[in-house]
Amino acid sequence: MGRIICCGLGPGDPDLMSVRADREIRAARHVAYFRKKGRPGQARRIVEGMLAEDVSEYPMEYPVTTEIAFDSPDYVRLLADFYDAWAERLARLAETTDVVVLCEGDPYFYGSFMHLHARLQGRAEVEVIAGIPGMAGCWNAVGQPIALGDDVMTVLMGTLSEDELTRRAGNSDALVIMKTGRNLHKVRRALAAAGRLAEAWLIERGTMPGQRVMRLSDVEERDCPYFAIVLVHGRGRAMETAE
Template sequence: MTGRIICTGLGPGDPDLISVRADRTIRAARHVAYFRKAGRAGQARRIVDGMLAEGVVEYPMEYPVTTEIAFDHPDYIAALAAFYDHWADRLATLARTETIVVLCEGDPFFYGSFMHLHSRVQGIAKVEVIPGIPGMAGCWTATGVPITWGDDVLTVLAGTLPEDDLIRRARDADALVIMKTGRNLPKVRRALAAAGRLEAAWLVERGTMPGQRIARLADVDAADCPYFAIVLVHGHGRRPEALE
């Protein structure tokens, strides 16, 4: 086995926020794979536009389903499992003789699709992961306000959670990040309102990327459900008086 699979975290979206190591790896790559929705260029591919070497072989890994079916529906689970099985086998086969770079937005081990491939290629291919700045870090930096102070506890939630769970955890959180909003945004709004946190919540769409939008969630139409968006509630700070 002379090749390997290298997954490079791309950071929150701005190409300037890619790490030096990831940049060097991407520019030297001869085989590059990335996830995308069918018919789309793909966010990861957009981030590295202009960085790939001439003659690089590209492997667009197109999801068989995204938001057409509920994520917990048996058909969705079966389709995604078969998709990851297929690409894990294909990349592992290629890695016997070549090194292939897999592009992943944010950090590969933080809600990244690559984790599903990573678990499948263990023991059959050499794997290396290059971490990246998580997308949420780019989003809270875009607001210009620290997400946590002092002894604040940061809670990260998925918008796919049941509404009652979102309410309970939002009430208990000092600072809050809610990922996977999209069509879950109306539910997230209701949960934050019930928890008394809606007025302090922000929606950051396409953080650090072209078209970035920052708005108070209370002012965003409930039907406006951007895919590349994160909801933030900044911590108030459990700081000693002497530090204020």
């Protein structure tokens, strides 16, 4: 019996990958990774130059990404069928050999592999290797502590409604807003309504080639890439009280 080993790759810079993940990837003979059709895939880019010459690669191409609304029945069905099929294929491979699955960031933190993880229970031995979450790479790129003292840090999705984004932004100290991409304008409006826009940073491609770090208030009205996170740093509430 083989194993399915999901390696967290960290925020994007290969130097920020764990030693353990690096070791498993370099020794792998079968490697699977997610990607959009027609693209090499971010996970595959991170491990460029690390794979063995005789490795067998299994690109898991999403059947749909932004072509259909993510909450539509068709989107849900297509993705469910996709994960079902790949869980079956990986389980069969793992009957005789180890299979490494690549996952950006940390697999247990909004990682796509979790959809396979749930389907593989009882069918294969699964091991998950932790990775540095992408948000950690982004707040290090800003060069400021994300939270201090008793600050409450809230992680939000840019896909939430504008009203919910505004409410939660106003009720927290430190903020991390993921899935910004096409939702950037909505996120910006919500932060402005909550009185937090002046404190917000936009980090595009954090730790990757082409990284950009900008005050969100200085960003012109434009689209931003998929790998983009908005941060609002905490204020160190307990520390201010103590002073």
